[in-house]
Amino acid sequence: MVKRVRAAAAALVLLSPVPAAAAVRADSVDILVRGGTVYDGSGGPALHADIGIRGDRIVFVGDAATAALKAGKTIDATGLIVSPGFIDPHTHSFEGLPNLSEERRKNVGALMQGVTTVVTGADGRGPFDVAGVLGEAERLGIGTNTYALTGFGTVRVKVMGNSSAAATPAEIDSMRALITKGMGEGAFGVGAGLFYAPQSYATTEEVIAVLKGATPYGGVYDSHHRDESSYTIGLLNSVREAMRIGRETGLTTNIGHVKALGVDVWGYADSVLALMRAERAAGHMVVADQYPWTASGTSLVASLVPRWAESGGRDSLRLRIADSVTREKLLPEMRENLRRRGGDSTLLLTGGPPAAKPYIGRTLKQVAAEKGTGAVETALDLIGTVGDMGVASFNMTERDIETFMKDPYVMTSSDGSAGHPRLYGTFPRKIRRYVLDKPVITMERMVRASSGQVAEVYGIPDRGALKEGYFADVIVFDPKTIRDVATYVEPEKLSVGMRWVFVNGRVAVADGVPTGVLAGKGIRRAVGPR
Numbered sequence: 001m002v003k004r005v006r007a008a009a010a011a012l013v014l015l016s017p018v019p020a021a022a023a024v025r026a027d028s029v030d031i032l033v034r035g036g037t038v039y040d041g042s043g044g045p046a047l048h049a050d051i052g053i054r055g056d057r058i059v060f061v062g063d064a065a066t067a068a069l070k071a072g073k074t075i076d077a078t079g080l081i082v083s084p085g086f087i088d089p090h091t092h093s094f095e096g097l098p099n100l101s102e103e104r105r106k107n108v109g110a111l112m113q114g115v116t117t118v119v120t121g122a123d124g125r126g127p128f129d130v131a132g133v134l135g136e137a138e139r140l141g142i143g144t145n146t147y148a149l150t151g152f153g154t155v156r157v158k159v160m161g162n163s164s165a166a167a168t169p170a171e172i173d174s175m176r177a178l179i180t181k182g183m184g185e186g187a188f189g190v191g192a193g194l195f196y197a198p199q200s201y202a203t204t205e206e207v208i209a210v211l212k213g214a215t216p217y218g219g220v221y222d223s224h225h226r227d228e229s230s231y232t233i234g235l236l237n238s239v240r241e242a243m244r245i246g247r248e249t250g251l252t253t254n255i256g257h258v259k260a261l262g263v264d265v266w267g268y269a270d271s272v273l274a275l276m277r278a279e280r281a282a283g284h285m286v287v288a289d290q291y292p293w294t295a296s297g298t299s300l301v302a303s304l305v306p307r308w309a310e311s312g313g314r315d316s317l318r319l320r321i322a323d324s325v326t327r328e329k330l331l332p333e334m335r336e337n338l339r340r341r342g343g344d345s346t347l348l349l350t351g352g353p354p355a356a357k358p359y360i361g362r363t364l365k366q367v368a369a370e371k372g373t374g375a376v377e378t379a380l381d382l383i384g385t386v387g388d389m390g391v392a393s394f395n396m397t398e399r400d401i402e403t404f405m406k407d408p409y410v411m412t413s414s415d416g417s418a419g420h421p422r423l424y425g426t427f428p429r430k431i432r433r434y435v436l437d438k439p440v441i442t443m444e445r446m447v448r449a450s451s452g453q454v455a456e457v458y459g460i461p462d463r464g465a466l467k468e469g470y471f472a473d474v475i476v477f478d479p480k481t482i483r484d485v486a487t488y489v490e491p492e493k494l495s496v497g498m499r500w501v502f503v504n505g506r507v508a509v510a511d512g513v514p515t516g517v518l519a520g521k522g523i524r525r526a527v528g529p530r
């Protein structure tokens with residue numbers, strides 16, 4: 001394994017037993033994971049240690065033989081890596097709860113990546129009825145844990161519909177009260193997606209005024225920020241806006257799925273990280289999360305259509321597309337948006353309503369050639385006739401991805417959504433591609449960025465580390481075989497190499513096979529207002 005785990009080689013040299021004098025320990029456990037190479041989530045070097053689980057907790061970390069520990073079941077982890085279950089801070093897994101099928105609620109695609117906890121409420125779509133959603137999740141059963149962010153987008157739609165108008169003081173008061181309600185019910189922060197209509201219609205000042213509803217609680221301002229490219233205010237100004245919103249509301253800023261999107265901003269990763277460093281030096285915490293793919297997952301409308309055309313919602317958009325004068329105004333702006341993203345061969349159609357089926361798996365360029373119409377004309381026709389379609393948009397460079405990944409304040413996330421392999425492959429891909437095959441980061445950094453660091457940033461209690469007393473979210477994977485299998489054409493292929501996954505002490509993956517158990521919990525923020 002030392003040979004295969006090249007990036008972790010330095011750490012393996014330092015392998016040492018855990019000090020014998022640890023905290024209170026059990027003398028018997030239900031499950032003992034014996035003989036593995038342990039990355040405990042702290043970012044420190046690997047240890048040789050045995051991990052004991054009793055009930056839903058880790059009750060032993062150390063040398064089981066020396067401690068004469070009795071175990072109900074022993075798992076031989078020789079040659080395998082043992083780490084805390086991964087925590088995914090940007091997902092769409094449980095959006096739509098309680099109206100999700102049991103299959104969806106099992107979240108097997110995440111479990112097979114070693115993910116044991118996912119956020120609900122990225123991009124500003126989080127609930128304000130946090131207690132209700134978490135309660136329903138637990139009543140129906142979920143395969144991974146989840147914690148919630150309340151959502152700026154949700155509250156704006158609730159109070160103002162899809163209006164592009166500025167919020168009135170009364171509307172701001174109503175939105176702020178809903179944010180406060182969500183925080184009071186256990187949200188770990190507030191999400192926003194200012195790139196998306198109708199959230200995009202809110203000024204910085206409006207967002208700050210509304211998010212002050214979270215200020216008494218603290219937590220994270222999680223941001224799909226306004227412009228990851230050169231659409232409106234530009235990437236760097238957009239990062240500045242996200243940091244200002246966090247700073248002025250007393251929340252940690254998280255730049256969700258950080259990237260440099262499109263030809264105009266390629267190479268900007270260093271500049272983004274420099275802005276974040278300066279912000280931290282000035283006393284405000286800002287972090288980011290990232291998925292390891294060169295394509296983002298979005299939709300035809302979101303990627304190509306200017307936001308003004310969406311004012312009033314989808315029906316209004318359809319009327320505008322049908323109106324020849326408005327259509328003539330849309331086309332040049334859409335051409336510019338397509339150029340920004342890299343052209344018609346970089347948009348792969350991945351999903352949509354049933355009528356979208358003949359187009360799935362083909363690029364916009366291919367469909368346009370077949371129809372004999374221009375690229376943006378084809379996109380508009382598809383939106384008008386078929387409806388909005390999901391796209392994989394190849395708009396990032398490996399160089400920027402690696403630059404972001406190496407930064408100690410950039411965590412792992414999937415942004416998992418239907419039609420993109422990141423939903424099924426993110427964590428194994430990062431391990432395979434950026435730790436094992438190419439030593440961009442070390443295994444200890446990979447594990448920390450995907451577990452302990454996320455728990456600390458969000459304040460998730462008793463998870464994200466292999467420590468006695470912590471919840472038994474524990475994973476065991478094989479560094480020889482772990483890899484992602486999902487592709488852009490077949491995005492729902494389960495990853496391989498994850499051997500054992502425990503969620504709250506229950507076996508969710510047994511020797512590589514998902515058990516279907518619904519062992520997840522809704523995690524609530526315990527503390528009230530500061």
Ligand SMILES: [Zn+2]
Nearest residue numbers: 123224256257
């Ligand atoms: Zn997003």
